[in-house]
Amino acid sequence: MEPSKEALEVIQSAMDKFGPWAEMLDTRALVYLKSHRAKQASADLQKAIAMKPTPTTLSSIKTKCAPRRRRARFECAAIGIGATV
Numbered sequence: 001m002e003p004s005k006e007a008l009e010v011i012q013s014a015m016d017k018f019g020p021w022a023e024m025l026d027t028r029a030l031v032y033l034k035s036h037r038a039k040q041a042s043a044d045l046q047k048a049i050a051m052k053p054t055p056t057t058l059s060s061i062k063t064k065c066a067p068r069r070r071r072a073r074f075e076c077a078a079i080g081i082g083a084t085v
Helices: 003-018 022-034 038-051 059-064 070-078
Strands: none
């Protein structure tokens, strides 16, 4: 099983058991973004921010959006976070 698929299953299992906490949504968004699924990442981030609007909600995503990888910049620009293309 690929790591991102396994990670999504673990996160979903936790969300089914405990509910969709902002931290879980943030973590799932990271997995989606790493899997090049920007739309799902954006949806989870918007929900997480609505639930718990703290600076840490986006910190890990903004780190990934640093301008070190062109594809990451495109993905982040697509969901309106961090670096621009």
